[in-house]
Amino acid sequence: MFAPSQLEVRRFFCQTYRKQRDGMPLTPMEAIASDWIAQHPEYHDDLADETAALAAVYTVEDGRTNPFLHLSMHLSLIEQHQIDQPRGVRQALDLLAARRQSLHEAHHEAMECLGEMIWTSQRSGTPPDGFAYLDCLRRKATKTPA
Incomplete structure (x- = not known):
């Protein structure tokens, strides 16, 4: 698995x-x-x-989104969709994009699920839970936007 460093991603x-x-x-x-x-x-x-990008620090307290994390999540979602991993993610993302009439908006909603899965995994010291991730995506895909 390719695991670039923070600096490599920013570069x-x-x-x-x-x-x-x-x-x-x-x-x-x-x-x-x-x-x-x-x-x-x-x-x-x-x-x-x-x-400046290599030296930048992005914290929640600053109220700014980390552009490198955000763009990386877009790429992760594209890859997940292409290889349908975890199995079912392609269908869930396609449904979410169709319901939102925007792949971009679908990605932003999916990022909430992806971020939650990663955060939970890191906090608990357990592997990422693909089933919980898919469940989150499917809930978003079937929920009417506010």
Whole structure:
């Protein structure tokens, strides 16, 4: 399993953004990341300065979303969908996107489920619970938006 460091993740997104701006060729993974970067113009300043990005600290108390975590979660959801892992995630994400009429909005809702699964796993010291994650996604997919 590929497990890049925090700095590697930040470099990847900063370099992808630079290549995108400069019209340079992108790898397949960079092309996917580039699409999500384009949908998040609020992160462009963070991505434009790689040195600052590598040193930045994002805390809940600051009230700012960590752009690197957010973009990484988009990529995780794309990968989960492509390989249907955990089994059933593709169907749940497709239903959620159809119900919200937006893949982007579906991803943002799915991130709540993904984040909860990871947080619970880290707090309890147990493996991530794919069944609870899918249950959360399915509940969101069948709930009428407020």
